[in-house]
Amino acid sequence: MIAPVLIVSLAACSSAGPDVRHEALADARVTIDKVSALAVESAIGLDLDGYSVAVSRGEVWPKPAFATVREDSGEPLPSWAHGVSFDVETDQSGNYPKVMVSYAVPGQGSAGSGFNARIANVLVCVGIAIEYVNDEVDVYMPPIVTEVTCPADVRKYFGGDEVVTLEEVLATG
Numbered sequence: 001m002i003a004p005v006l007i008v009s010l011a012a013c014s015s016a017g018p019d020v021r022h023e024a025l026a027d028a029r030v031t032i033d034k035v036s037a038l039a040v041e042s043a044i045g046l047d048l049d050g051y052s053v054a055v056s057r058g059e060v061w062p063k064p065a066f067a068t069v070r071e072d073s074g075e076p077l078p079s080w081a082h083g084v085s086f087d088v089e090t091d092q093s094g095n096y097p098k099v100m101v102s103y104a105v106p107g108q109g110s111a112g113s114g115f116n117a118r119i120a121n122v123l124v125c126v127g128i129a130i131e132y133v134n135d136e137v138d139v140y141m142p143p144i145v146t147e148v149t150c151p152a153d154v155r156k157y158f159g160g161d162e163v164v165t166l167e168e169v170l171a172t173g
Contacts, residue, residue, distance in 0.1 A: 023109025024120040025164065025172040031080055031105045032169065035062045036128050036143040039101065043130050043137035048090060051130065051137070052099050056088045062103045062128055066154060082106050086154050091129070096138065098129045104154045106161060107169070123161035124169050125150035 042060035043051045051060065058065035064077070066086040087102035102125060109120045129144040130137055147166035155163065 020109040020111050020118045020120040021122070022172060023111075024107040024122045025109075025169050026107070027080075027109060028105045028107030028122055028124055028164075028169045029172050031083055031107065032124075032126060032145060034078075034080060035083060035103060035105070036145055038062070039128050039130055039143055040137060040139060043099070043132075044139065046137070047135045048097055048099060048132050052088050052090050055085055055099070055101050058085070062101050066104075066157070069157075084154065084157070086125075086151060087148075096131045096133055096141075098131045098144070100127050100129045102127050102148045104150060104158065105169075106158050121159070121161040122164045122169075123150060123155065123158050124164050124166055125154070126166055 038061035042054070046054060046060070054060040055062065056065055056067075058068040062083065062085045063081075064084055066084040069084050083103055083105045085101050085103045089100045091098050091100055104123060104125050107122045107124075111118045125148050127144075127146045127148045129146070131141045131144070132138060145166070150163055155161070
């Protein structure tokens with residue numbers, strides 16, 4: 001009689017797996033949405049170069065900068081802000097110049113506890129582009145979010161999480 005109970009218990013554990021992963025993807029989606037909105041807000045009042053410098057120093061969103069992540073800035077970050085920016089570029093090739101910030105976004109989902117604990121960690125790296133018009137941030141244009149490659153040192157920092165696509169994260173909407 002023990003065998004059927006054991007099989008049912010194991011089946012229950014395995015069926016919870018996809019839900020935990022979905023929760024991790026949803027967590028990453030929330031972070032992308034919040035960080036993108038805060039990036040536009042942070043860029044207000046800064047010109048193109050000023051915003052680029054401030055992001056690279058980890059002073060404005062998307063923050064913190066990977067180069068400064070191990071330093072204690074004394075500023076508490078929100079509980080959902082687990083990502084790091086790892087590259088900042090200015091693109092002046094189009095009609096409207098933009099600052100493109102590469103940002104690593106982790107997501108976590110968990111279920112159960114103790115022996116039955118299941119945790120899913122995902123990682124997606126995105127580029128968040130903030131457009132400028134006449135050297136001021138275009139507050140009417142939402143940030144452009146694209147997928148970028150996660151560098152090896154950033155992946156190592158997050159502990160070898162499962163790297164997922166932006167498409168998978170956005171599908172959790």
